Amino acid sequence: MTMRLLLISNSTNAGEAYLDYPKHNIHDFLGEKCVKCLFIPYAGVTVTWDDYEKKVKNRFNEVGHDIVSIHHFDDPVKAVEEADCIVIGGGNTWKLLHDMHANKLIEPIRKKVLGGTPYIGWSAGSNVTCPTLMTTNDMPIIDPLGFDALNLIPFQINPHYLDKKVEGHGGESREDRILEFIEVNREVYVAGLREGCMFVVEGDKMRIIGQRNLRLFKYGEETREIAPTEDFTFLLKKPMI
Amino acid sequence: MTMRLLLISNSTNAGEAYLDYPKHNIHDFLGEKCVKCLFIPYAGVTVTWDDYEKKVKNRFNEVGHDIVSIHHFDDPVKAVEEADCIVIGGGNTWKLLHDMHANKLIEPIRKKVLGGTPYIGWSAGSNVTCPTLMTTNDMPIIDPLGFDALNLIPFQINPHYLDKKVEGHGGESREDRILEFIEVNREVYVAGLREGCMFVVEGDKMRIIGQRNLRLFKYGEETREIAPTEDFTFLLKKPMI
DSSP: OOOEEEEESOSOOTTSOTTOTTHHHHHHHHOSSOOEEEEEOTTOSSSOHHHHHHHHHHHHHHTTOEEEEGGGOSOHHHHHHTOSSEEEOOSOHHHHHHHHHHTTOHHHHHHHHHTTOOEEEETHHHHTTSSBSTTOOSOOOSOOSSSBOOOSSSSEEEEEEOOOOOTTOOSOOHHHHHHHHHHHOTTOOEEEEETTOEEEEETTEEEEESSSOEEEEOTTSOOEEEOTTSOOGGGGSOOOO | OOOEEEEESOSOOTTSOTTOTTHHHHHHHHOSSOOEEEEEOTTOSSSOHHHHHHHHHHHHHHTTOEEEEGGGOSOHHHHHHTOSSEEEOOSOHHHHHHHHHHTTOHHHHHHHHHTTOOEEEETHHHHTTSSBSTTOOSOOOSOOSOSBOOOSSSSEEEEEEOOOOOTTOOSOOHHHHHHHHHHHOTTOOEEEEETTOEEEEETTEEEEESSSOEEEEOTTSOOEEEOTTSOOGGGGSOOOO
8 A cells, every 4th residue: 555645834824714725635635535534633732632623623524524533532552553544733743742652653653654544744743754853843842752753754844944034033043943953964854844835745756735845955965945846756765874 | 159140041132243242241240350161062053163162252252251162171071060150152952951961061060050150151051051951942953861951940941032923924933832831831930031131140039131021931820021120039939849
């Protein structure tokens, strides 16, 4: 079976309704027949899991699909093993990865998705498909019990990639931060995925949906812009370490 | 001996020269007689330690003081034990804490500073005086070998505290991120220290230098603004856990 991933930069564009802009892409990815997805709400910190589930369920229902949250299952590993699609929402990546580790879900999800069960993630949920969580923008509010993530793709996504800084602010830009990452992690590509954009991975093929370029970083290479129309499947090649 | 800390939010205000705005405060803190400080450059990632030392040395020299970087010493622990003042510069907090742990410097610095050796930090160098690094804004480019930091003060500083977001960006604001932190870490105060501001701690007394309010967060309490003229020594009281 072919691995299938829909990796969305951000749930919500500024000023729009929650998870509104990518709903038709979610529909296209899942197809016409209603899929009841397993939803993992662990990244939600200042929202209850019930409320989080409700928000996501409403949007999936709008496009003819459905979700049920993993917190309703007594055995989360079994819930993963029996899922028809796995959906991981955004929030705090540290909290998400902590709960995935604490519930021993990393290997089961990895195995399941490599076996062909479709996967949809946004923001933190896209970040955790990378080798590690190390290109997150989130505050480390909890020890994640290890930085290793699902390692479904061999490069790092920086979701919500942002070009600008707040005017008059002296702190680092997003680019500054990623340049620090590649200085210390020299083998790994970092894809700055701007808001409104998403990756679709199907086996050894990958494309971008969205109108904005990818910004690509690697140690020893010039940082560059890649248009959605260009070929960037080379990102799926495992780096030699 | 009384513990003495100068904890600066940011080295440099936007558009100004490196470490320029706080140089007179550094002078006031160290006094008239030249102090040769031990400088810890570990947070520097995209700058060599020699270059980082040079930049900081130039500014300290301007106000009649001096530094030497710890990377010139064969025995960093001994260098700390013999220091007249410890200065930790900004950069990446994860890299800084990693190198502090790897060189086994946490306990020696803590002991030395509790014993009365003055301490100056900015940005990451202020963050590591807190119980943990968990209110950093930096990208986790390396496993820090433990989130625990110097624990010289019992509350968390968020340096470079920022009110605004980039317009049109859907990602979290700084306030959103800190609200996530206090949801999970309910006993701890977080002080959002705006750029251009610094704490001066002398024993059980603390004041702010700077023109801007502190923004104070704690679980179960209304988030509030504290003017530099107000009394906030309660922050130095250890929380009951």
